[in-house]
Amino acid sequence: MSRKTTxxxxxxxxxxxxxxxxxxxxxxxxALGVGLPLLARQSxxxxxxxxxxxPPPTGEPITIGASISTTGSNGRTGQYQQEAYLLWEEQKxxxxxxxxxxxxxxxxxxxxxxxTGARLYERLITEDxxxxxxxxxxxxxxxxxxxxxxxxxxxxxxxxxxxxxIWERGYRSVFGVYSIAQDYFRDxxxxxxxxxxxxxxxxxxxxxxxxxxxxxGAIAHCGEAGIEVVVEEQYPAEATDVSSALTRxxxxxxxxxxxxSYLPDSVLITRQAKELGVNPKLFAFSxxxxxxxxxxxxGPDANFxxxxxxxxxxxxxxxxxxxxxxxxxxxxxxxxxxxxxxxxGCQILEAAVTSAGEINLEAxxxxxxxxxxxxxxxxxxxxxxxxxxxxxxxxxxxWQEGAKxxxxxxxxxxxxxxxxxxxxxxxx
Amino acid sequence: xxxxxAQAQSVQTQSAAAPPANGAPLLELRDVDASYGKVQILHAxxxxxxxxxxVSIIGPNGAGKSTVLKAVMGILRPTTGQILFxxxxxxxxxxxxxxxxxxxxxxxxxxxxRDMTVAENLEMGAFTIADKGRVRPLMxxxxxxxxxxxxxxxxxxxxxxxxxxxxxxxxxVLMSEPRVVLMDEPSLxxxxxxxxxxxxxxxxxxxxxxxxxxxxxxxxxxxxxxDRGYVLELGRNRFTGSGPDLLAxxxxxxxxxxx
Amino acid sequence: MDLxxxxxxxxxxxxxxxxxxxxxxxxxxxxRVINLAHGELLMLGAYATFFFYDTTGLNPLLAxxxxxxxxxxxxxxxxxxxxxxxxxxxxxxxxxxxFGLSTLLTGxxxxxxxxxxxxxxxxxxxxxxxxxxxxISRSRLVAxxxxxxxxxxxxxxxxxxxxxxxxxxxxxxxxxxxxxGIDVGRVRLVSFGLGSAMAATAGSLVAIVFTFNPxxxxxxxxxxxxxxxxxxxGSFVGAFLGALTLGVTExxxxxxxxxxxxxxxxxxxxxxxxxxxPSGFFGQxxx
Numbered sequence: 001m002s003r004k005t006t007x008x009x010x011x012x013x014x015x016x017x018x019x020x021x022x023x024x025x026x027x028x029x030x031a032l033g034v035g036l037p038l039l040a041r042q043s044x045x046x047x048x049x050x051x052x053x054x055p056p057p058t059g060e061p062i063t064i065g066a067s068i069s070t071t072g073s074n075g076r077t078g079q080y081q082q083e084a085y086l087l088w089e090e091q092k093x094x095x096x097x098x099x100x101x102x103x104x105x106x107x108x109x110x111x112x113x114x115x116t117g118a119r120l121y122e123r124l125i126t127e128d129x130x131x132x133x134x135x136x137x138x139x140x141x142x143x144x145x146x147x148x149x150x151x152x153x154x155x156x157x158x159x160x161x162x163x164x165x166i167w168e169r170g171y172r173s174v175f176g177v178y179s180i181a182q183d184y185f186r187d188x189x190x191x192x193x194x195x196x197x198x199x200x201x202x203x204x205x206x207x208x209x210x211x212x213x214x215x216x217g218a219i220a221h222c223g224e225a226g227i228e229v230v231v232e233e234q235y236p237a238e239a240t241d242v243s244s245a246l247t248r249x250x251x252x253x254x255x256x257x258x259x260x261s262y263l264p265d266s267v268l269i270t271r272q273a274k275e276l277g278v279n280p281k282l283f284a285f286s287x288x289x290x291x292x293x294x295x296x297x298x299g300p301d302a303n304f305x306x307x308x309x310x311x312x313x314x315x316x317x318x319x320x321x322x323x324x325x326x327x328x329x330x331x332x333x334x335x336x337x338x339x340x341x342x343x344x345g346c347q348i349l350e351a352a353v354t355s356a357g358e359i360n361l362e363a364x365x366x367x368x369x370x371x372x373x374x375x376x377x378x379x380x381x382x383x384x385x386x387x388x389x390x391x392x393x394x395x396x397x398x399w400q401e402g403a404k405x406x407x408x409x410x411x412x413x414x415x416x417x418x419x420x421x422x423x424x425x426x427x428x
Numbered sequence: 429x430x431x432x433x434a435q436a437q438s439v440q441t442q443s444a445a446a447p448p449a450n451g452a453p454l455l456e457l458r459d460v461d462a463s464y465g466k467v468q469i470l471h472a473x474x475x476x477x478x479x480x481x482x483v484s485i486i487g488p489n490g491a492g493k494s495t496v497l498k499a500v501m502g503i504l505r506p507t508t509g510q511i512l513f514x515x516x517x518x519x520x521x522x523x524x525x526x527x528x529x530x531x532x533x534x535x536x537x538x539x540x541x542r543d544m545t546v547a548e549n550l551e552m553g554a555f556t557i558a559d560k561g562r563v564r565p566l567m568x569x570x571x572x573x574x575x576x577x578x579x580x581x582x583x584x585x586x587x588x589x590x591x592x593x594x595x596x597x598x599x600x601v602l603m604s605e606p607r608v609v610l611m612d613e614p615s616l617x618x619x620x621x622x623x624x625x626x627x628x629x630x631x632x633x634x635x636x637x638x639x640x641x642x643x644x645x646x647x648x649x650x651x652x653x654x655d656r657g658y659v660l661e662l663g664r665n666r667f668t669g670s671g672p673d674l675l676a677x678x679x680x681x682x683x684x685x686x687x
Numbered sequence: 688m689d690l691x692x693x694x695x696x697x698x699x700x701x702x703x704x705x706x707x708x709x710x711x712x713x714x715x716x717x718x719r720v721i722n723l724a725h726g727e728l729l730m731l732g733a734y735a736t737f738f739f740y741d742t743t744g745l746n747p748l749l750a751x752x753x754x755x756x757x758x759x760x761x762x763x764x765x766x767x768x769x770x771x772x773x774x775x776x777x778x779x780x781x782x783x784x785x786f787g788l789s790t791l792l793t794g795x796x797x798x799x800x801x802x803x804x805x806x807x808x809x810x811x812x813x814x815x816x817x818x819x820x821x822x823i824s825r826s827r828l829v830a831x832x833x834x835x836x837x838x839x840x841x842x843x844x845x846x847x848x849x850x851x852x853x854x855x856x857x858x859x860x861x862x863x864x865x866x867x868g869i870d871v872g873r874v875r876l877v878s879f880g881l882g883s884a885m886a887a888t889a890g891s892l893v894a895i896v897f898t899f900n901p902x903x904x905x906x907x908x909x910x911x912x913x914x915x916x917x918x919x920x921g922s923f924v925g926a927f928l929g930a931l932t933l934g935v936t937e938x939x940x941x942x943x944x945x946x947x948x949x950x951x952x953x954x955x956x957x958x959x960x961x962x963x964x965p966s967g968f969f970g971q972x973x974x
Binding site for chain 1: 689692693696700801803804806808810813814815817822823824825826827893897898900902903905906937938939940941942945946947949950
């Protein structure tokens with residue numbers, strides 16, 4: 001009931017699994033099950049077609065534990081991550097396992113609750129005595145869980161969180177899979193805005209951890225690029241009206257409007273900007289631009305809006321096409337980027353275990369520090385001495401005529417940036 | 429009749445007794461017990477009112493006079509005993525159902541709907557009148573009885589004087605065309621000239637043939653316009669008799685009439 | 688011009704607040720029950736409108752009468768099953784009950800619909816009208832107009848109709864209303880239904896203007912209480928003025944300070960008003 005809960009509920013930080021519009025929503029309610037822990041049994045023998053080349057895995061299975069929010073506020077997004085874990089398990093068992101042994105996932109549901117997540121990891125490590133673990137979903141849960149895994153020396157691959165604070169606690173074995181929130185706007189500010197010659201920006205952000213992190217990152221990058229932040233406005237998570245702040249933005253007439261926001265407030269800001277005739281040359285939101293729901297909710301008003309994305313289906317990274325095809329085949333739906341980060345987490349763990357050559361936590365931890373490797377995500381896996389991800393490249397997408405275009409970085413883009421954004425009254 | 433026998437009802441000069449002893453009573457209480465929480469207020473209270481009668485209930489403070497009226501109205505539910513109106517039991521009915529049967533009630537303390545106008549207050553009095561076309565004529569009739577209300581029909585009731593509010597409360601009860609009206613301390617706390625006026629109006633209602641049950645502190649005044657009276661003490665019937673008889677009775681005079 | 692813009696935005700915002708507060712006030716007046724679940728009734732109205740639009744694709748404004756009627760009936764059921772039991776009980780009983788209802792409804796909604804935020808974006812209601820340099824949001828203008836019409840209709844109903852007067856009479860003195868022959872149990876039933884319908888209508892408007900999730904009730908109930916205290920407990924007109932005052936104060940505070948501080952500033956102003964006028968704009972001492 002506390003405000004905190006609200007914060008985390010909006011949580012699903014990396015994208016806020018927001019479902020806003022007609023059409024998408026009715027099906028979703030049904031997808032939420034009751035909060036029973038789910039024990040994913042080894043499923044490969046039952047359904048996978050073993051690759052003819054690989055000998056079937058033998059011996060004691062390697063158990064890998066995780067808790068994921070598959071119910072509760074983050075449930076919808078968490079399910080993508082879980083599906084990726086299960087897909088990887090099935091693929092490995094069909095292709096000779098890891099270190100020649102089968103793998104078995106033990107996955108519980110933390111119901112989007114950090115305390116529950118921490119308790120479940122404690123149980124996975126001490127009672128279930130799993131060999132390895134994979135990260136939960138959302139920064140709030142990850143922050144709680146990291147304290148537990150750190151205590152047992154279990155390397156934690158953070159496959160579903162991006163709050164930079166996680167790597168500021170001095171943990172020895174917590175490894176990022178994708179960019180921290182502070183870097184979400186890096187490309188947009190440092191490359192896109194500077195190339196357009198933009199000089200001023202307004203930054204509005206919700207006062208909770210993830211949006212604030214993305215906005216603070218944007219402000220820092222603006223400083224680096226010599227872009228003046230003319231309006232900086234924080235608003236509470238439950239804000240239902242930002243018209244006064246936007247009136248000030250309209251006065252300041254900045255070149256860019258950057259929102260450290262989840263989907264609902266991204267929608268709110270866009271709607272009210274239209275209503276008030278706020279006309280920056282560039283709109284960017286930390287969450288929303290990459291989400292189909294943003295378009296479905298706003299229709300043509302979504303056009304021209306930019307945003308970061310951690311992964312897009314069409315990028316040509318190593319193994320991405322296979323991942324996409326296998327995921328669609330197994331789950332009968334398209335993965336979103338939470339599935340991709342989850343899958344990348346599995347890829348990295350596998351590589352570290354293979355390089356270590358045995359289930360030895362210290363050796364694996366060492367590998368996770370030194371390893372650089374491609375995953376399905378853009379860029380490569382590479383961490384600094386704190387375990388923070390530095391090799392992942394966030395993508396920039398833009399809504400263009402009702403479709404999402406991948407517009408940056410240069411070497412991965414599939415469409416061209418369309419800027420400046422025309423004023424509202426000159427749009428078709 | 430009284431539960432503990434000791435204080436059985438002592439009827440004064442039965443000879444000159446109440447005129448309409450013949451015929452069925454319009455309203456009758458039979459051995460009614462009633463309590464507020466754990467405190468029993470009425471002990472086998474019994475009384476009867478015949479059509480056209482004006483009856484007073486007198487007695488000291490705490491005798492349960494007002495409780496009798498509340499029990500009749502269904503505001504307080506009797507624990508035992510029966511209340512009959514026109515020969516039918518109304519025991520256990522809700523107040524609004526009892527009003528619909530034809531019993532009107534003027535509560536103590538001249539309570540009006542303060543934020544409503546005089547006319548609206550009267551309209552509420554006529555809530556049970558199904559034919560809304562009759563509200564207007566009924567209201568005009570009230571205005572002839574209480575001309576003061578007619579002058580102030582659009583005034584907010586809360587802004588009127590205490591006496592005027594009492595007139596309004598009395599006017600309001602007439603709007604439902606009741607067959608019997610129960611009045612709880614109609615003169616309580618009023619300025620002397622309004623006390624006179626209240627009794628004058630009660631007299632007019634009596635003249636018009638209205639059946640009335642009065643509960644009054646002002647026993648002398650009340651008995652003087654009543655056909656009969658009941659003396660209640662600690663929730664029990666003590667005496668009953670005609671108004672003049674009770675007024676003349678030494679014990680009643682000594683105990684309740686201050687002389 | 689900016690100042691005017693901000694004030695207009697605030698006034699438009701106030702309309703929806705008013706509708707919610709008026710319903711809450713009505714329920715309190717008649718039942719002396721502080722309905723802590725009132726915000727959740729709004730939330731249900733918002734979801735009902737959302738699902739109407741989601742399924743039919745029709746103009747979401749068409750949902751309003753349907754949602755209001757459904758919530759009128761639903762409110763009466765809720766009253767009969769729960770609220771009626773605490774009428775006349777100590778205030779704490781009704782607070783506990785309605786707090787429980789609020790928690791229950793929020794919890795069920797969270798389970799059914801998650802914390803995901805939703806919103807009804809109906810193209811013809813997006814954008815704004817430019818009037819003399821002012822930008823007036825279409826959705827807010829429509830919501831304000833509807834809130835005004837519904838509040839006005841309710842006001843007229845309470846002032847003019849026999850049943851409306853019976854409701855007011857019951858609010859002023861239930862016992863006397865009862866001995867006027869008014870079935871006050873039924874009045875309570877109808878009043879709660881009416882209050883619920885008003886909350887649901889406010890919810891429909893919230894769905895069109897804002898984004899919402901199952902926890903939205905808490906945001907709005909706080910505002911509704913502030914409005915009632917400001918406008919005067921039990922005063923319909925007071926609640927309306929209080930709502931507009933809160934709307935404008937919030938937007939002005941957000942303009943001159945920050946969105947984050949606006950609520951705090953708005954409440955500080957209201958506390959200031961209450962120091963000067965302890966019973967609000969139209970408050971009457973309870974008799």
